[in-house]
Amino acid sequence: MQRIKIRIASIEDSTSMSIIHANSWKKAYQDLLPDEYLNQIKDLRWVDMINKCLEDNTMKAWVLPSKKKL
Template sequence: MYIRHIRPEDDRMSISEIYERSWKHAYKDILPDSYLNAIPRGHWASVIDSPGWNTLILFERGKIVGTSSFCKSRFPQFEGCGEIISLYLLPEYMGKGYGKELLKFVIAELSAQGFQEIFLYVLEENNRARVLYEHCGFLKAEDVIEEKIGDKNIREIRYVLKSG
């Protein structure tokens, strides 16, 4: 396993494929199939290089199998906090410790940038991810985001880690 920041020469379509396959697997019983099946190839390729974002890729035997993006908070009410925007793995690498290692790497990166509080949002029904975050020391906060994805009302719960 090897983790590093993305480089200009890294294939953004391969990184987007991790998002796509992960969403279709992890959210299968959470979001409508019609929505998940309609996610186009390369859907996330253009946002990977968003200004202010840091993106990591995780390799196993030379293949990109995971990715995570993070930044300073995009939410004004959490100014001064670090935010984990995403953390995704190819489905066949889930539940094998790769997510934990990637998460630890992201936490170390945000801590090195001086953030003493790190947060993320996770779908309320995504129990597998919630267990991972809780295992790594994140605590459930009181605030949520309510939105509609694919004609389904969903809630995203904020999790917080104090690193300072």
């Protein structure tokens, strides 16, 4: 059995985390919010917020390192 290794997120993960967050919003709220609104959500919308929260320790997040890129 292969073990899964996760690690605490760092500033270097903020772009990927923002893209995942944006895509999650688009999928979760599909058919609930207007497409016009969801389509304007930029993938990098949350990068600054994630950076700030990781820097000041107001957010803890874990990531699963992968060789695949988004």
